[in-house]
Amino acid sequence: MNESSDYKYSDYTQTYNSIMKFNKNKVIPIHQWYPFVEGYSREFIQSIIEELPYKPTHCLDPFSGSGTTAVELQYLGIICTSFEVNPFMHNLSVTKMRTDYTLKSFQKSYNIIKSSLEQPLDNIDSIVPIPEYKSIVEKKGLKKWIFNKDTMNGILDIKYAISKIRDKKYRNLFNIALASILLEVSNVYRNGKCLSYKHRTKNNYKEYNRTAVHDLYISRINNVFLPDIKNIEKYKAINGKIKSNYKYCILGDFREKIQEIEDDSIDLVITSPPYLNSRDYTDTYMIELWMLDYISSYDELKKLRKNTFRSHVQVKWGNLETLDIEELKDCINKLSKFKDIFWNKDLLEMIKGYFLDMDFLFFNLSKKMKKDSLIYFNVANSAYYGIEIKVDKIVAKIAENNGFKIHEIREARKIKPSSQQKEYIPYLLEVVIVMSKM
Ligand SMILES: C[S@@+](CC[C@H](N)C(=O)[O-])C[C@H]1O[C@@H](n2cnc3c(N)ncnc32)[C@H](O)[C@@H]1O
Structure with a gap:
């Protein structure tokens, strides 16, 4: 176990190294329906449920992606509300959650x-x-x-x-x-x-x-599909009806949809937001979006991008304030020195916007969650121009400011930075922050 300046860091690389990646899901019934690069595995969800000191009744995953959290939880009999802004991923999640196929x-x-x-x-x-x-x-x-x-x-x-x-x-x-x-x-x-x-x-x-x-x-x-449909039928024949989370998987921007959740009703959050790596999911999954008619014009694409978490520069976010967090202000200052050579002039706004979205998320989570209930938050650090952005610490601070107690930051994986950053930063930490609502 390492001690950092404020938070307790624990080495979970042995346990988490392989299960933080979607790869393992590629041969698992239902999860294997679509290979989603940015997801985690069902073992990650199972490991959390096994270690929880209580039995959760209502989980929330504000970033469904391919639906790993809610799909796995439904087979454990746990209700999970989830949000997903991307219509392709939303449909993927819902289709995987349905159990009424014959x-x-x-x-x-x-x-x-x-x-x-x-x-x-x-x-x-x-x-x-x-x-x-x-x-x-x-x-x-x-x-x-x-x-x-x-x-x-x-x-x-x-x-x-x-x-x-x-x-x-x-x-x-x-x-x-x-x-x-x-x-x-x-x-x-x-x-x-x-x-x-x-x-x-x-x-x-x-x-x-x-x-x-x-x-x-x-x-x-x-x-792939036929054997899984047969299995669902077999499972139902043995266990009776399966609780399905598909009705609780909501299409839309979490910033809007989270308001619809009853206060004080959530007793577990397992999630992984987009990372601060300028990846725009509407770009990397654009073939699926266009070919399957989820979007049919550039205007629709623009609208969708506007509703996504501010983790990319595809949208002009305008001049934004910087959250009052030392670690963040320090990064912004250091990065400002490279302003003239930025590959995109909106880079700083993206970083500020990213943490404003985080702040909004934790502000709302603190209202929606029950006292003492836990959050498992999977996120990774980033680097630009040789400056590391310690997303783990900044998120932990934001959560604390919104009424959460940080139990530990679990080091899950060491991710290789891009070739430009490698010279300055040997690896970027991917973590799971464990915290509870005070
Ligand atoms: C890291 S992925 C989640 C992966 C998921 N844990 C899994 O295993 O499949 C983050 C997801 O957040 C979604 N997202 C981005 N902005 C969002 C927003 N404003 N509201 C809801 N979902 C959003 C992205 O489309 C993406 O699918």
Whole structure:
């Protein structure tokens, strides 16, 4: 155990190293429906429930992402309200939380898809609209594009087939299956905070023609979704109805939605907000957003970005105040010296906005939570221009100022900083802050 200036730091790297990453979920029923890079694993949730000194009745996760917290808690019989601003992630969460699927209806929908894909239409691209996004498909004048023409036709065939399913619940489920193959059949890959083009000569590149897209999709359904639907049915046959958290997963900005929660009603929070790493989820998940019609114009994209946590520079946040916290003021001062060479002139505003959002979150959590109930808050430090922003300490201070007692800061992982920062900062700490409402 290390002692830092104010807070108790505990070394949890052995316990948390692998379970703070989503990777482990990739082979776990239901969690495996979509590989979500920024999530944690279900073991993380289980480990918290095992160590809790009380039995929680109502948890809150203000940042659902792929829904790990609420999905896992429902199988432990615990209600969890969650918020998610991104409509794709919201739908992903809800679809994973639903338990009212039946094998019979699943197979009925599957048969509709299968027979539709057996007779693809010649003019599919004039029946199913291609999203407006500028480089979404191969066309004259573009040097690079996300989907080859034939690949796009394969995707459009699948969209058309899904549209024939009458029950929305199954349309959503089969859309998530489609979402799970989109990146694989595209010419791009997720590269930290952006999407980068794959090199045609490298092994991560494979060309998918129209039927190869269909085949991949059908095999994903048969190998991943079908066994899980069977398992849900089996589970229900043995255990009776499963409590589902899907009705409590709310689409929208936490800053608005948290007001709707009853005061003094939450007795556990497990969450991971966006990190202060300038990653814009509407960018990294833009293929899913556009291809699955969650957004259909740049105006809608702009609106969505405005509602997200201020952890990126895609929106001009205006001139913001700096929270009165020494550690933060010190970082802002040090960083100001690099103002002239900032890669984006709004960097400081993003950092200030990030902690203002944190302050707003903890102010509200202190109203919504019961006395002595616990928060497990997963976050990571950041660095810009060789200056480390100790997000862990600043968040702990913000929480304290809002009436929380910090029990410990658990060191979970040491993350490699970007190549520019490596010279000054060997690693960035990812932590879990454990605190309780006083
Ligand atoms: C780190 S991820 C959460 C991952 C999640 N714990 C999991 O295991 O899948 C943070 C999520 O917060 C969402 N988010 C960002 N701004 C938000 C806001 N203002 N209100 C609600 N959710 C927001 C992002 O879209 C993203 O899905």
